[in-house]
Amino acid sequence: MSTTATNNKQVSRRRAFSKRDKITLGFFVGIPTALHLALVWIPAIATIGLSFTYWTGIQYSNIRWAGLGNYKNIFFSTPAFYDALQNNVIWLLWFFLIASPLGVLLAYQIDRQIRGHKFYQSAYYMPVVLSLAVTGIIWNFMLRPDGFINGLLGRDIDNAVSFFGNYDINIYVIMVIASWRHIGYIMLLYLAGLKAIDSSLREAAAIDGATEWETFRKIIFPTMKPVNIIIVVITMIESLRAFDIVYIIYGTSAGLPILGILVFQNIAGEGASMKGAAYAVILFVLSIGPIIAYLAQQFKEDVK
Amino acid sequence: MTTPDKLLSRRSVLKGSAAGALGIAAVGGLAACSSDSDGASGGAAVTGPIAFGARTVDEQPTLQLRALVDAYSAKTGNEVTYNATESNAFQNNLSQYLQGTPDDTFQWMAGYRMQFFAEQGLLVDLSDVWAEIGDQYDESYKIASTGLDGKQYFVPQSWYPWGMHFRKSMFADLGLDADSVTTWDEFLSMLDGMKSKGLIGFAAGDKGGWEAMGTFDIINARTNGYQFHVDLLAGREEWTDDRVLQVFKNWEQLLPYMNTNVLDLEWDGATQLLLQKKAGTVLMGSWFAGDFKAQSDEDYFDLSIIPFPEINPEHGRDTIDAPIDGFCVAANGGNNAGGIDLIKFAGDMEGVQAMLDTGVPMTSANRGQDTSTYDAFQKEQLAVMAEAQYITQFLDRDTRPDFAGPVVGPAIQSWFRNPNDVNKILESLQAQWEALPPLS
Known part of the structure; x- marks a missing residue:
C-alpha cells in the first residue's frame, strides 16, 4: 500500500x-x-x-486464576493429549512425505500435457472445491458400516469392514480421505507456478542434455522456490489445524483424537473449561513456531 | 439422584481475588450479547411470537413437538416459530445459545444438566408454573425439575427406562422365556444359547462415546449398588477401587456375546441389529422404539423390555437409568412471558394430549396420561420402572460434564479396544478426576 x-x-x-x-x-x-x-x-x-484460568465460559465473575493448572492437567494427566499429538504428527508426516509430493508430481505430469491431462486436472481438482466438512460427509457415506463400500461388498452391519472403528488403521483411512482433497490443492498451486516458468529454461536444459529428472531437480524445483515455500507452510497448517473431517465422522468422541478435536471438546458444550483454551494455545505454538522458523530462514537466504 | 451440591463440596473452592484480575474483562465486547431479559410483566396478556427450540431433527419426535406447538397456537392464537437443531450440535452450543438470543422455550434434560444452567442465571424460574400444574406430576419429577436454590426451572415431557430390549418373536423362536432370565448366570447362559445359534447376544455400539455409559451405569449399580454408583460419580469413591475393577470384569464376560464392531456402530447401529433380528438383546433407552414404529407397527409391537439381570443378590434389580426429558425457558429469550405460557401448556395435560394424539409412542411424565391406554410395550416399560427403587439419570447427566464426555467416554472406548488395560485405564480415570478444576 x-x-x-x-x-x-x-x-x-x-x-x-x-x-x-x-x-x-x-x-x-x-x-x-x-x-x-x-x-x-x-x-x-x-x-x-x-488458558491460565478455570472458567466454564458463562459468567465473568466465575473466572478463577489457575496458573499453569490447565497445562499441568494436559501434560501430566491427560493421555488423550499424547494420542492426539501422535496422530497430528502422523498427519504431518503423511502430508509431507506422501500427499504433497504426489500433488507436485501430478502437477508436473499435467504441465507436461500428457494425454488426457485436462480430464485429470479437473478430476483431481474437484475435491478441492468441496469444503472439508462435505468431504467428511461423502466419505462417511462411503465407508461406514452401512455405507456404499460395505454394501458393494455385500456386508451387513454386523460383519462390515471396519474402516472407522479399528483404531489401528483408522488414522490411515482418514489420511486417505484428507489426501484426496490435499493432493488436488497442492497440484493446483504447483501447476500455477509451473505455467509461469519460462519455457526457454527447459529448452536450454534439454539442449544441454539434461534428463527429465535432472531438469526437474536442478532447474524447475529451484525456480519454483516461492511456490515451494507456500506449499510447505500450507501443508504444515493443514495438518495441524485438521478438524472438520474427523469431527464429521467421529463427533467429539475419542474415535480419533487430534488436537483440533480436543480444543473443541473442551471448550464447547457443558463440559467447557479453559483446558480447551490451553489446548488451543498449544496448537497455536506448534503451528506458528515451525512456520516462523522456516520463513525466517528462507528470507535470510533471500537477503544473502 | 445425584445431588450436585455434594459435588460442589468435593473440593475446596478456590478463593482469592484473582478472579477478574486478568485484564481479560476488557474482552467484554466479545461476549455474547448482554441480556436484557424482559421479565414476565405480571398480568399482561401473553402475545406472540414465541420461539420454540427443539433438540432433535429426527422424524418421530419432530412430529410430536410440532403437534404440541400447533396445538398451542391453535388454542391461544399466539404465533410460535419452531426451530430445530440436531441434538449433538444443540448440546455443544447450549452455553453460547443461552447467552445469546435463544428461543423462548427449549427442549432440555432434567437433573444436573438443567441445574448447571439454572445456577448461571440462564433459565427462568418456573415455580409459578409448577404451582399451577404441579399436581399433575409425582413428587420425583418435581425434584428432578428443581434447581439447587429450591426453585423449579424445568417442566418434564417424558421419561424412558434403560433396559434389555428384545423381540418377542425371536424369543419365541428360540424357546426363551424372558421373565425367567433374572440372574447373571441365567443371562449369560441365555447369551450363550444365542451365540450357539449364530446370533449376537448383546448388541452394542459406542462410536459416539456415550452409548456404553449406560452399560457401565447398570453393571455398576447391579454389582456395587446404587449408593456406590452415585458416590463414585460424585467423586466420593475412587475409580481405582477394586469394586470398579469388578464392574469391568463382569462387563468383560459380555464381550464374547457382543458384535465385534462396537466402536464402529453408534446407538442406532446397535438397535438396527435388533431390528434386523441379528441380535437377541440390546441395552438401550426405550426412546428408540419410535424408530421401530416408523419401520412398521409389527416391529414396534414385537418389542419388549426386561430389567438388566441381577448380579449381586444384595442389590437385586433395584436401580435403573431413567432419564427425564422436558423443557426450559431461556432467561435471555425475547419473550419470557410467552415462553412461560408455552411451557405451561406443554406441561399441562392438554399439551401432553396433543403430543400423544400423534400416535408417536411416549411415556409421559404427566400423571394424567392414562396408563390403561398404554400399549403393551409401554406397560412393560412401566413394569421395569416399578421394580426399581432407585432411579439414576445417566452417567453424563449424573457427573461433572467436563468429566463425562471428555474423560469417561474415551476411557470406555479404549477399554473396548483393549480390555486387558483395565487397570491402567482406571488409574488414568482417577488421575483425570483429580486433575479437574475446582467448581467455582
Whole structure:
C-alpha cells in the first residue's frame, strides 16, 4: 500500500495527499485493521489469557486464576493429549512425505500435457472445491458400516469392514480421505507456478542434455522456490489445524483424537473449561513456531 | 439422584481475588450479547411470537413437538416459530445459545444438566408454573425439575427406562422365556444359547462415546449398588477401587456375546441389529422404539423390555437409568412471558394430549396420561420402572460434564479396544478426576 513510503520521501508524499485521500486511505487501512484486531488478535490474546484460568465460559465473575493448572492437567494427566499429538504428527508426516509430493508430481505430469491431462486436472481438482466438512460427509457415506463400500461388498452391519472403528488403521483411512482433497490443492498451486516458468529454461536444459529428472531437480524445483515455500507452510497448517473431517465422522468422541478435536471438546458444550483454551494455545505454538522458523530462514537466504 | 451440591463440596473452592484480575474483562465486547431479559410483566396478556427450540431433527419426535406447538397456537392464537437443531450440535452450543438470543422455550434434560444452567442465571424460574400444574406430576419429577436454590426451572415431557430390549418373536423362536432370565448366570447362559445359534447376544455400539455409559451405569449399580454408583460419580469413591475393577470384569464376560464392531456402530447401529433380528438383546433407552414404529407397527409391537439381570443378590434389580426429558425457558429469550405460557401448556395435560394424539409412542411424565391406554410395550416399560427403587439419570447427566464426555467416554472406548488395560485405564480415570478444576 502507498503508506509504505520511504523516509526521505515521506514529507513530500504526505503533502500530496488531499483531505479526501486521507479519509479514503483511513477507511481502507482502518476498517481492515479494526476488523483484524477485533476478530483475530483480541480473541487470540484473550484465549492465551483464559488458558491460565478455570472458567466454564458463562459468567465473568466465575473466572478463577489457575496458573499453569490447565497445562499441568494436559501434560501430566491427560493421555488423550499424547494420542492426539501422535496422530497430528502422523498427519504431518503423511502430508509431507506422501500427499504433497504426489500433488507436485501430478502437477508436473499435467504441465507436461500428457494425454488426457485436462480430464485429470479437473478430476483431481474437484475435491478441492468441496469444503472439508462435505468431504467428511461423502466419505462417511462411503465407508461406514452401512455405507456404499460395505454394501458393494455385500456386508451387513454386523460383519462390515471396519474402516472407522479399528483404531489401528483408522488414522490411515482418514489420511486417505484428507489426501484426496490435499493432493488436488497442492497440484493446483504447483501447476500455477509451473505455467509461469519460462519455457526457454527447459529448452536450454534439454539442449544441454539434461534428463527429465535432472531438469526437474536442478532447474524447475529451484525456480519454483516461492511456490515451494507456500506449499510447505500450507501443508504444515493443514495438518495441524485438521478438524472438520474427523469431527464429521467421529463427533467429539475419542474415535480419533487430534488436537483440533480436543480444543473443541473442551471448550464447547457443558463440559467447557479453559483446558480447551490451553489446548488451543498449544496448537497455536506448534503451528506458528515451525512456520516462523522456516520463513525466517528462507528470507535470510533471500537477503544473502 | 445425584445431588450436585455434594459435588460442589468435593473440593475446596478456590478463593482469592484473582478472579477478574486478568485484564481479560476488557474482552467484554466479545461476549455474547448482554441480556436484557424482559421479565414476565405480571398480568399482561401473553402475545406472540414465541420461539420454540427443539433438540432433535429426527422424524418421530419432530412430529410430536410440532403437534404440541400447533396445538398451542391453535388454542391461544399466539404465533410460535419452531426451530430445530440436531441434538449433538444443540448440546455443544447450549452455553453460547443461552447467552445469546435463544428461543423462548427449549427442549432440555432434567437433573444436573438443567441445574448447571439454572445456577448461571440462564433459565427462568418456573415455580409459578409448577404451582399451577404441579399436581399433575409425582413428587420425583418435581425434584428432578428443581434447581439447587429450591426453585423449579424445568417442566418434564417424558421419561424412558434403560433396559434389555428384545423381540418377542425371536424369543419365541428360540424357546426363551424372558421373565425367567433374572440372574447373571441365567443371562449369560441365555447369551450363550444365542451365540450357539449364530446370533449376537448383546448388541452394542459406542462410536459416539456415550452409548456404553449406560452399560457401565447398570453393571455398576447391579454389582456395587446404587449408593456406590452415585458416590463414585460424585467423586466420593475412587475409580481405582477394586469394586470398579469388578464392574469391568463382569462387563468383560459380555464381550464374547457382543458384535465385534462396537466402536464402529453408534446407538442406532446397535438397535438396527435388533431390528434386523441379528441380535437377541440390546441395552438401550426405550426412546428408540419410535424408530421401530416408523419401520412398521409389527416391529414396534414385537418389542419388549426386561430389567438388566441381577448380579449381586444384595442389590437385586433395584436401580435403573431413567432419564427425564422436558423443557426450559431461556432467561435471555425475547419473550419470557410467552415462553412461560408455552411451557405451561406443554406441561399441562392438554399439551401432553396433543403430543400423544400423534400416535408417536411416549411415556409421559404427566400423571394424567392414562396408563390403561398404554400399549403393551409401554406397560412393560412401566413394569421395569416399578421394580426399581432407585432411579439414576445417566452417567453424563449424573457427573461433572467436563468429566463425562471428555474423560469417561474415551476411557470406555479404549477399554473396548483393549480390555486387558483395565487397570491402567482406571488409574488414568482417577488421575483425570483429580486433575479437574475446582467448581467455582
